[in-house]
Amino acid sequence: MSDPKQRVAGTRPKIGPIDGDPVTSHPKLDALSAQQRALRLAVIKEFKAKKVKKYVEKQVQQINMNERVAEGIKFLFDEDGRPPPNMPMEEIVAERRQIEHEIRWFEAILEELNNRLVRVKEIEDHALDVLADRFSEE
Numbered sequence: 001m002s003d004p005k006q007r008v009a010g011t012r013p014k015i016g017p018i019d020g021d022p023v024t025s026h027p028k029l030d031a032l033s034a035q036q037r038a039l040r041l042a043v044i045k046e047f048k049a050k051k052v053k054k055y056v057e058k059q060v061q062q063i064n065m066n067e068r069v070a071e072g073i074k075f076l077f078d079e080d081g082r083p084p085p086n087m088p089m090e091e092i093v094a095e096r097r098q099i100e101h102e103i104r105w106f107e108a109i110l111e112e113l114n115n116r117l118v119r120v121k122e123i124e125d126h127a128l129d130v131l132a133d134r135f136s137e138e
Contacts, residue, residue: 072098
């Protein structure tokens with residue numbers, strides 16, 4: 001095998017049977033057999049279906065969280081949205097504590113997601129720096 005540093009850019013042997021520019025989304029599919037085309041379409045459909053499924057799951061989870069919070073405080077108010085005049089103080093305090101607990105839980109999730117986002121941005125910046133270094137060398 002030849003040394004990768006000695007190889008001229010753009011002369012790597014192709015991995016698959018598809019000709020065309022790998023950057024474009026329209027490869028030349030004439031070289032593929034009917035079975036390969038069907039497999040390619042199946043993979044594309046499955047990828048899109050998983051993407052949509054994840055999006056829908058995320059939205060449903062958000063809706064469920066909002067409904068749980070609404071159900072948790074609904075008993076505090078009457079049909080007109082006013083608090084009842086004779087509600088026990090213990091129930092009000094317990095509900096306040098529960099809401100504060102849920103708020104702390106949401107803040108912890110938010111902080112964890114922010115930490116993950118920072119790590120992903122650092123990796124992205126590093127990758128872009130490496131790419132910039134490669135292009136500046138060429």
